[in-house]
Amino acid sequence: MAEAIPSVDTSAWRLQTACEIQKAEYRVIVSDVGQLTSHENTRVFGDVLMANEQFVRAFTDPHLDGFAHQNLAIVTCFDSRIDPLRIVGMAAGDAKIVRNAGARVTDDVLRTLVLATGLLGVTRVLVMPHTDCRMATSDEAGIHAKIFEASGVDTRSIEFRTASDQRATLREDVQRVRSFPLLPLGLSVLGAIYDVHTGQLHPEPEVD
Numbered sequence: 185m186a187e188a189i190p191s192v193d194t195s196a197w198r199l200q201t202a203c204e205i206q207k208a209e210y211r212v213i214v215s216d217v218g219q220l221t222s223h224e225n226t227r228v229f230g231d232v233l234m235a236n237e238q239f240v241r242a243f244t245d246p247h248l249d250g251f252a253h254q255n256l257a258i259v260t261c262f263d264s265r266i267d268p269l270r271i272v273g274m275a276a277g278d279a280k281i282v283r284n285a286g287a288r289v290t291d292d293v294l295r296t297l298v299l300a301t302g303l304l305g306v307t308r309v310l311v312m313p314h315t316d317c318r319m320a321t322s323d324e325a326g327i328h329a330k331i332f333e334a335s336g337v338d339t340r341s342i343e344f345r346t347a348s349d350q351r352a353t354l355r356e357d358v359q360r361v362r363s364f365p366l367l368p369l370g371l372s373v374l375g376a377i378y379d380v381h382t383g384q385l386h387p388e389p390e391v392d
């Protein structure tokens with residue numbers, strides 16, 4: 185029978201507590217049942233909460249709504265080197281950002297784009313994978329093996345959607361957006377690979 189999950193002490197979440205935490209102490213302490221206590225969790229997120237406190241001090245409400253005011257959606261990878269808005273000279277309020285491993289056009293990305301185009305002002309979609317992407321330099325079996333080696337977790341029940349030919353996969357994903365019946369016919373879709381070392385976008389030539 186599973187152990188009970190420790191009850192959450194909400195008072196431990198107070199920012200004051202977080203601010204008392206030294207950054208050097210952000211070591212994950214896992215309890216016997218594999219769950220973090222609320223206090224341990226607060227320690228793990230201490231830097232995040234402290235940074236947010238500073239952010240709030242300088243924050244002024246820009247009175248933005250949820251529209252993409254530059255009419256753009258970017259589908260890109262979750263890679264931490266990618267700063268999607270800055271890459272295209274935009275800021276909060278300008279574009280919708282949809283991210284997953286490998287910048288793949290999945291069913292959930294299509295669902296999100298239907299909302300973005302139907303309700304939130306998006307008329308153009310940039311599908312933007314990147315150089316040096318693990319999803320394009322490993323195959324399915326390799327990723328499963330790496331995770332098993334690192335953590336002992338057998339992940340073979342899911343598909344990571346790796347791309348053996350990144351440019352061909354990008355063309356297919358662009359076409360998947362273009363041909364999705366619930367998206368508007370006039371939607372502009374561009375595929376481009378972002379170079380994480382130069383910052384440059386390399387548009388994939390159109391194939392008619």
Ligand SMILES: [Zn+2]
Nearest residue numbers: 261263286317
């Ligand atoms: Zn990636």
